[in-house]
Amino acid sequence: MQQEQAARTGVGMRTLGMLLAGLASLLVISFISLTQGLADISLATVIQAITAPQDLPDHQLIRSVRLPRTVMGLLSGAALAAAGVLMQTVTRNPLASESTLGVNAGAYLAVVSGMLFWPVMQGHYSLLFAVIGGTVAALAVHALAGGSKGTPLRIALSGMIVTLVLSSITSALVLLNEQTTQGIFLWGSGSLIQNDWDGVVFAWPWIAAGLVVAMFFARQLDMLLLSEETARSLGQRVGLARSLAMGAAVLLACVTVSVVGPIGFIGLVAPHLVRLTGITKHAGLVPLAAVWGAALLTGADTIARMFVNSYGELPAGAITAMIGGPWLIWLAMRVSRKVEGTPATSMAAGGRLRFGSYRLWVAFFGILLLVVWTLSLMSGTLSIPFTEVIAVLSGGGEDMYRQILLQFRLPRLLTAGLSGIALAVSGSLLQNAVRNPLGDPHIVGVTSGAGAGALFLMILLPQLPVSWVPAGAVIGGIAAAVLVYSASWKRGLNPTVLTLVGIAVAAAGSALINLMIIHAKLAVAPALAWMAGSTYGRGWAEVLQITPALILLLPLAWWLGRRVDLLAFGDESAAGVGLHVRNTRLYTGVIAVLLASIAAANVGSVGFIGLLAPHAARLLTGANHRQNMVLSALIGGVLLAAADWLGRIVIMPKELPAGIVTALLGAPYLLFLMWRSSRMPRRR
Structure with a gap:
């Protein structure tokens, strides 16, 4: 009895200590925040403006x-x-938040859609649009991850895939309506800029209502942490409690998106910061998380404004992503202790199709590759006859057609096709390395790292020649991979840790790209085109950059064939036949990183190719790595070239970046794949 009373006293003291520390931090950060900006204002002036305002410019x-x-x-x-607290409780997943469940991306898409298609309604009902979009996205992630049985890895992957799909649709809408969506890039990165009190007046009643609901149902939320049978035996209506809690969570997240744009990681970091002190009861957890979340976001915005004179207005959302990335890595390490060695780390992808041989599929996709590449050369603002294409490629043809094909279309096509091959083979290698058929250079952070490295040289070191850009991309991709692999090394390169850490590094890399784009004051269209992946304006220099890399790396990837095949049997079985699992996974990852980095240097941040092509090849050929690699290369060459071709001709004279087209084409298949995988029986 005395021990229980002492434990309660200890928890009470920790709660009080966290509350006092949080409020003190909140007070200090708030006053510092008021001093930061373009105008240099002292703390004394801030205090005077609040306590004894006068009609002075600084006070106003x-x-x-x-x-x-x-x-x-x-x-x-x-x-x-x-x-974040409510989402983690309802899903019983420590990685759940408004970002990992896709709520931010869904709400953002809905708000942008309303702005474009129903501007009058969106102006009056922006919150309704955001709530609908966020709810649909959260339900999609929940269903694709396998419902209440979804593991942290499945939910994280499902959330990232849904976010990629929704973000690609949003980018397409913004690019196609650039005049209407001017200024949306900064807001879309999460910005707290307010020119008056309208945003506060609109948001505070909804936020207060959500917090009241969370506090009112604190005891029921505690029960949700128990098993369903136990909660029901204690008289709890589990389904109703979950629905109300998730509804309040979506409302709270969507209110912020409708006013300040999508801001991630606060809902992940703040709750865990409080839980580290041993506070788990929601009566203390919810208010303490709210206090620390307020301090974290205001602090992130303060940090962003400290550099406003040097770098311009930086979005708070990018700063929170930079802060939250390491936190997610730490959480991934904690989660891995509970799932390490379980078969749940890999995700079933379905069996092999029952018709067609390997040679038949190679012939089919080889012919399809030639057809798509030929159609790409023929199509554009000026259509070129097939006979002229053949004539030019044979060394003849008319001068006008020769100039168009050889100076513009052919190098652009080869850049797209060869980059598609590189991304597809990279994805095939990574999926085997992390033992997950939903692995991808984008998901494990390589593409974002490569993009950040390339942009770093282009924007921050403009004096260097353009030929250095691929080197920057390779360095950035390798740096991202080193972070992922070093963080996962102590866990034996466990697939769960590798994937979760990759997601964190990808988020941090994307945030860094956003910061550099805003610092460079790039226009919305070029910025989004780069981030989505584009082959616009690519020439022979890019072809000459990627060709030697493929000639060198593809044979090495082929040589790893038998070793990569053994990884599919699990670490223990592979080690039992003499394979050095960790080294094999490392070699495979290095080749994959180099291929993806070179591709990113040439076409930007293209997703889905490394996801779609290897999985399609696996369905057609089974688990043989060398056969998968050949088919993946052919399919990747078809996909990215086709995406570039369709992006050029569908809405002429405008263009859609190839990366957006691949996302729109691949989204239905990937969503079906996740749904099918979630319904497959799990092995015991």
């Missing part, structure tokens, strides 16, 4: 611009943190 600036921004940061941070 503080009360009408900076104070609303700081209050909006406090409200948004509290809302996101509380939403």
Whole structure:
């Protein structure tokens, strides 16, 4: 009895300590936030403007611009943190948050769609649009991950795939309506900029209502942490409690998106920061997470504004991603202790198709490759007859056609096709290395790292020649891979850890890309085209960069054939036949990283090719790595070239980046794959 009372006293003291520390941090950060910006304002002026306002420019600036921004940061941070607590409780998943469940991406797409197609309604009902989009995205992730039986890895992968799909659709809408969506890039990265009190007045009642609901059902939320049978035996209506909690979580997250844009990681970091002190009861967890979430987001925005004179206005969402990435890595290490060695780390992809031989499929996709590449050369603003294409490629043809084909279309086609081959083979290698058929260079952070490295040289070191860009991409891709592999090394390169750490590194890399794009003041269209992946304006220099890499690396990938095949049997079985599992996984990963980095240097951040092509090849040929690699290469060459071709001709004279087209084409298949995988019986 005395021990229980002492334990309760200890928890109570920790709760009080966390509350006092959080409120103190909140007070200090808020005042520092009010001093930051383009205008140099002292702390004394801030205090005077709040306690004894006068009709002075600095006082007006503080009360009408900076104070609303700081209050909006406090409200948004509290809302996101509380939403994270509720989502983690409902899903019983420590990795659940508004970002990993796709709520931010869904709400963002809905708000942008309303802005374009129903501007009057969106102006009056922006929250309704955001809630509908966020709810649909969360339900999709929940269903694709296998419902209540979804593992942390499945939910993280499902959330990332849904987010990629929705983000690609949003990017396409923005690119096609650039005039209407001017200024949306900064907001879409998560910005707390407020020019008046309208955002605060709109948001605070909804956020307060969500927090009240969470506190009112605190005891029921505690019961949700128990098993369903136990909770029901104690008289709890589990289904109703989950629905109300998730509804409140989605409302809290979507209110912030509708006002300040999608901001991630606050709902992941703040709840775990509180739980580290041993506080698990929701009566203390929800308010403490809200306080610390408010402090974290306001602090991130303060950090962003500290560099406004040097780098311009930086989005708070990018800063939170940079902070949250390491936190997600740490969480991945913790989660891996519970799942390490279980078969749940790999995700079943379905069996092999029953018709067609390997040689038949190679012949089919080889012919399809020639057809698509030929159609790409023929199509454009000026159509070129097939006979002229053949004539030019044979060394003849008319001068006008020769110039168009040899100077523009052919190098662009080869860049797209060869990059597709590189991404597909990279994806095939990575899927075997992480033992997950939903692995991809984008998911494990390589593409984002390569993109960040290339942009770093282009934007921050413009004096270097363009020929250095691939080197920057390779360095960036290798740096991202080193982070992922070093963090996973102590776990034996466990597939779960590798994938979760990769997701964190990818988020941090994307945030870094956003920061550099905003710093460079690039227009929305070029920025989105780069981030989505584009072959626009590519020439022979890019072809000469990627060709030697393929000549060198593809034979090495082929040589690893038998070793890679053994990885599919599991670490213990592979080691039992003499395979050095960790080294094989490392060699496979290095080749995959180099291929993906070179491709990213030439076409930007293209997703889905490394996901779609290897899986399609596996369905057609089974588990043989060398056969998979050949078919993956052919399919990848077809997919990216076809995406580039369709992006050029579907909405002429405008163009859609190839990366967006691949996402739109691949989304239905990937969603079907996740759904089918979630319904397959699990091996015991």
